[in-house]
Amino acid sequence: MSEIKALMNHQVRLASRPSGMPTQENWHFASEPVGNIQAGGLLIKTLCLSMDPAMRGWMNAGKSYIEPVQIGEVMRAGGVGRVIASENPLFAVGDYVNAGLGAQEYCLIEKANIKRSGIFKIDPSLGLTTWLNVLGMPGMTGYFGLLEVGQPKPGETVVVSGAAGAVGQTVGQMAMLKGCRVVGIAGGKAKCDWVVKELGFDACIDYKNEDVREGLKQHCPDGVDIYFDNVGGEILDLVLTKITRGARIIICGAISQYNNTTAIKGPANYLSLLVNRARMQGIVVFDYAENYPVAIAEMSGYLKEGRMKSREDIVMGLESFPDALLKLFNGENFGKLVLQVAKD
Amino acid sequence: MSEIKALMNHQVRLASRPSGMPTQENWHFASEPVGNIQAGGLLIKTLCLSMDPAMRGWMNAGKSYIEPVQIGEVMRAGGVGRVIASENPLFAVGDYVNAGLGAQEYCLIEKANIKRSGIFKIDPSLGLTTWLNVLGMPGMTGYFGLLEVGQPKPGETVVVSGAAGAVGQTVGQMAMLKGCRVVGIAGGKAKCDWVVKELGFDACIDYKNEDVREGLKQHCPDGVDIYFDNVGGEILDLVLTKITRGARIIICGAISQYNNTTAIKGPANYLSLLVNRARMQGIVVFDYAENYPVAIAEMSGYLKEGRMKSREDIVMGLESFPDALLKLFNGENFGKLVLQVAKD
Structure with missing residues (x-):
């Protein structure tokens, strides 16, 4: 000793x-x-x-x-x-x-x-x-945020920002496993290629090099049923213009705003929640601590079977x-x- | 003819x-x-x-x-x-x-x-x-917005803006009938006095003559469990700083923003939804049309019994x-x- x-x-x-x-x-x-x-x-x-x-x-x-x-x-x-x-x-x-x-x-x-x-x-x-990653806090955040708050149904369109990040990769892969169409938003071609080619997302918008508004229009022709937001700011505002009736927006973070020295930019298009009878809800992963073993068991299985990557x-x-x-x-x-x- | x-x-x-x-x-x-x-x-x-x-x-x-x-x-x-x-x-x-x-x-x-x-x-x-009023569209909006989206529980604190307006008076009175503490926000002493003395609200903050932040602090010592928002803007942002864990914000309108010639002001404090695992949801009354008779029957009863005013x-x-x-x-x-x- x-x-x-x-x-x-x-x-x-x-x-x-x-x-x-x-x-x-x-x-x-x-x-x-x-x-x-x-x-x-x-x-x-x-x-x-x-x-x-x-x-x-x-x-x-x-x-x-x-x-x-x-x-x-x-x-x-x-x-x-x-x-x-x-x-x-x-x-x-x-x-x-x-x-x-x-x-x-x-x-x-x-x-x-x-x-x-x-x-x-x-x-x-x-x-x-x-x-x-997938089996840690970010994975738990993505799993419970998507499933408990987002309540995805097969055939729905799920958009996730920070798609190549730890939370984003979990959200997108879980959404696909639940039968949803998945569109990611990420920065740079390499990340976008990876989530589409390696993870199997239906599409990914490169916010650094593409027009996000156009990308949403193109890849979400029927609108956005679930938006899992990791970034806040301008992207949240753009997605708000594309949500469907009864959409769910999961507020997980706002990485675009964390280092602001001025006031946070609130979502100017929030009245889209009214028009679309939609809901925006925050998630903190600790609330689901009792059920982590359930998520870990499910996602370990997918990882072992090669149906999920990390x-x-x-x-x-x-x-x-x-x-x-x-x-x-x-x-x-x-x-x-x-x-x-x-x-x- | x-x-x-x-x-x-x-x-x-x-x-x-x-x-x-x-x-x-x-x-x-x-x-x-x-x-x-x-x-x-x-x-x-x-x-x-x-x-x-x-x-x-x-x-x-x-x-x-x-x-x-x-x-x-x-x-x-x-x-x-x-x-x-x-x-x-x-x-x-x-x-x-x-x-x-x-x-x-x-x-x-x-x-x-x-x-x-x-x-x-x-x-x-x-x-x-x-x-x-109470038995019309505003009353239906208040009734279903509060009960279906807000899900009030006895003992909770409900804040409603536009408290003396058509929707506000319905929301506040229904919330009291469901056992909630009710705090209104209205413009001017006459309106505030009326909702407190005539309708029986627990308190009412006069946003034209009082500091809303201080008023919320004073009248909602345990925070705000439900906020029914008719006004948007600065007041929505202030209430967001006072919500409790699991709070519900019903977005019914944003009268402060309807005549804007510049962009709508989004709620800069929306990340309070994350911290508090709270939800912000829009309501459009037409969705509840099938159930208007239920609301009319209930509120007509209260009106006849003198338990509700219009x-x-x-x-x-x-x-x-x-x-x-x-x-x-x-x-x-x-x-x-x-x-x-x-x-x-």
Whole structure:
């Protein structure tokens, strides 16, 4: 145990709150010894961290659906890791787990925090990073947002923005499996080609190089029954002009607005909800925590059968955390963005 | 019959489409003989017309939830009248009816248009104008919007804007009857006093003289579970900051935005829907047409028992149509705005 106590734990801590896009100055790299494991606790070596658009919101002061990260704290991050020391009978050394690890090399979870960490064992044979993508929080978000809030019916047209992202790829693939026509919106030809050719979407609009209004007109001739919105802003407003009677819009995020230094742009076409008797509803994945096992069982099955795919974009090294986060906001990541902190 | 044929029918026709607030120039006063009643048709003398914010939308080019009024056409308007000639066995001379009469003194409904006119007989003992208010389209809108979309539960806090208006008074009174706390938003002390003292709302915020944000804070200490929105704009945005987890926002209209010459202001705080897993849904009353009798039976009962009230603001004379319409948009009307075209 003594060599563990002495392990140095490198960490990314929040140094200050950003205004607009985060910069290097908002981060502080620290290190401290791992410390003692008490009875009931366990120590996890971080292998991969999930890089999420939601992180930008956690950096702001003021409570949203979750408390903000405090100045000086280790940045909040979900991840997968390997148990390297355990005083808890439910976890053995060598177990692979998914948990709220934080942006650090090692995570010591005390007995009292086991539940709060959301820790659960994972099957590494499905690919470690898959557990941060289709089988992780983004996957759960897409699965429950689409199925519970969206209530898709066979033959309906589903549009999803951020289509090549972690949530988007889950939403689009699940929608196809439920018999829907699926049109993605993504940035760049490579991403659009991938969701159409690899995942099988019916079409994908490249918002960086195409006219989204024209694209919707062309690919959604009968209108949009379900829109799963990850981006907000102008694209939400355009889709609102194409929704059908009784349409459902799932508000999952608004990545186009997270780094605004001015007021958020509200959807000017929201009265389309009135004309179309449509509904716009927010989703927070934690509400479905009890049913994660159902979603994981269903989607693991699809993955094993090759009926569903999972693509990750992997950046190496904890020191790359600040730059990796920015990739999310300029749309550079191709697939679920993952920071690999250690090999095994 | 010959004297009927020769009756001159004064009418208000749409002369041009307004940009912003309608002016006298957008209207054309015309008159023409009533004409022949064919088999199956009937002739109705207009007594009262319903003056509705939605009229502003019907004056615009382009289809919304209903076709626009064409240039030169008699302006669309619902109203109550008395059958003065009938070639239809279902209606007798002397019957009082509610129908889409148009802004004119007489309405000749041909057999083929009977259904489309939405005509039904009314009980005049409940008050003719009540049939344009709580028992008319606004009442149906409030009833089904609140109950079907809002799904109120006893003890919940319901906020309604345009509280002294036709829809607002129905929503607030129905919400109280369903056991909710009700907070109105209205313009001016007289309206606020009326909804609190006469109708029994728990509170009413005077948006013309009070800080709405402060008012919501004071009167909705546990947040807003249901917001019935008739106004849009700044007030919708303020209420969004106060909604509770799982809140329902019913989008019924946006009177603050109907005369905009610039783009509609979208709700900048719409991401509150995400944080609060809340839903914003539009309602168009026609969808509930089959169930109007249920609502009318229930609310007639409350009216007869004195458990519900109905207040109208009556303007006299068809020639007042253009000015009367403007009263809706500067908030001058106190209660459902009705244009009395004839006494009986």
